[in-house]
Amino acid sequence: MRLARTTAAAALATTLLLSAAACSDSSDDGTDGSGSGSLERVEYLTSFGNFGRDAYAWVAREKGYFREAGLEVEIKPGNATAENLKMIAAGQAAFSPLDLTGLLLAAGQGQAKDVVAVAAIQQKTMAAIMSLEGNGIAVPKDLEGKTLADSPSSVVRNLFPTYAKLAAIDASKVKWVNGTPQTLIGTLAGGGVQGIGQFVVGKPTVEAAAKGRKAVVLPYSDVMRDLYGNVLVTSKKIATEQPDLAKRFTAALLKGLEYSIANPAEAGEILHRNVPAAAAAPAAAELELMAAYVTSEIGVGGIDLGRVAGSIALLETAGSIPPGVTPEQIVDASLTPKR
Template identity: 75%
Template sequence: MTYLTSFGNFGRDAYAWVAKEKGFFAEAGFEVDIKPGGGTGDNITKVEAGAAMFTPLDLTGVLLARGNGGAKDVVAVAGIQQNTMAAIISLEGNQITTPKDLEGKTLADSPSSVVRNLFPTYAKLAGVDATKVTWVNGQPANLIGLLASGKAAGIGQFVVGKPTVESVAKGKKAVVLPYSDVMSDLYGNVLVTSAKIAKENPDMVKRFTAALIKGLVYSIDNPKESGEILQKNVPASAAGPAAAELELMATFVRPSGATIGAIDADRVAGSIKTLQDAGAIPAGLTPDQLIDSSLTPAA
């Protein structure tokens, strides 16, 4: 089975490596090949083409894709983060402390990243003129380098990327502009598979989901060990920053009162309304078009 991480190999995706290393996948009957993902759009394409069976994708990115005619053959089967982690990260000295400061600046991100594709909606709600912001392309592995070298004033990242950014940009503090400041009800990543797999093999989907979530829980409960597991399997990923990412991610995975892995259809409907009100997607999209409630963990 091939599994794609959400975006490269950072601490936020360590839970898949943990599920493999600790034997959770094997116990559920799976041999999993974990490959680095390239962002929402690229991962959707690969899942729909059958090149991967599962991947975590930012739910808002999937909503944007489906609302605009794409992502027709993928379904969400579990929640990974109960709140969006999308953000712009800059460095002190780049004259970016508020969203309005992004005007006139150059930002870098993958063209398929949810952070980049959601930016027009974020900009509108945050009072930013998106036409005054320049985007350049960058791949997951080199985004932080572009920021540290000064080739970009900010990059698309998840808020938990702060420790990793600061470990690369030695001596400089990261400045984080979370999208959740203006879009508080959006989900973060959700586990996605193809509609075909969900329909034809629901038991397999449930077993895989349970094993992955077991790895997710273990990761946020044991961030230091999980960072070391990631570095063992992906030597380019430093254990310390990875562990720090997982510590930050814990509140997104397990906020007060939330069931790990659950997806609430009413909240998704609210997210759809936010995007529609901002003009990001047309009317007509409903939660049941994207979420298989028979497979998601019970709230």
């Protein structure tokens, strides 16, 4: 009897140990599965809503790239450059892609003192005005006398005076009304306005909503060729006190970015699974268009401070920012990816 009780106790102990081990390997228990402890929780804001251009964050999460970096990432829809900037500066989110030109405009107004860029998402600006055939807009000058919609915090809207000056548009003859990431495309498709602020890669999504009407795209890069697009931004506090966190997050996110542009159809499906309102096919089409904006001779994610200086000079010449802004104020070169 004593031997039987001893054997049973040993079997029970073994079972409990195996159960504990199984629990420690679970992907749902907040650990990294390697015995190194809990995953570090991080909040991330997309650039603008949940469109295909932002699918790479969901890909990085679903493919396990964040988990491999020891991170558990909560992804929330962003509300464009100015609003996302406020959230990062206030510590209400850790990372977000912001348009670099929008960041420079904010810096010129003294509003970007607490954030830094740590990687490039797009190597040239994707900002554009988008309309539909039949709305009387074919060239930039046609925008005069028209009504456009965008978020007040959008870089497209805030950069418009500079674009207008360089494209010979009388900005005083263009009316702007407010919109949100969720309503802009529907407002255009429904005829509420003649154009909207949008990234060039939004063309497939706009055309899908317009049900057969072709989109007309006026890219800002036609007159401002050196401007970067979105850059990954974090707070100066994280960059200074937690540089390893910034590097781990950046590497995982860029891995998701590279996978997404190489596999746009799969990335579109991943976005749709996580955000059912985001249709997979237009999301994939956005990523296909975005691929040309991501790669560069200095590698995915790299930032050339010389080009940033050129962007600053362009904005100064246009009168959009005062003298005094430097690339080093905006970009933490010690954290940017190196080839």
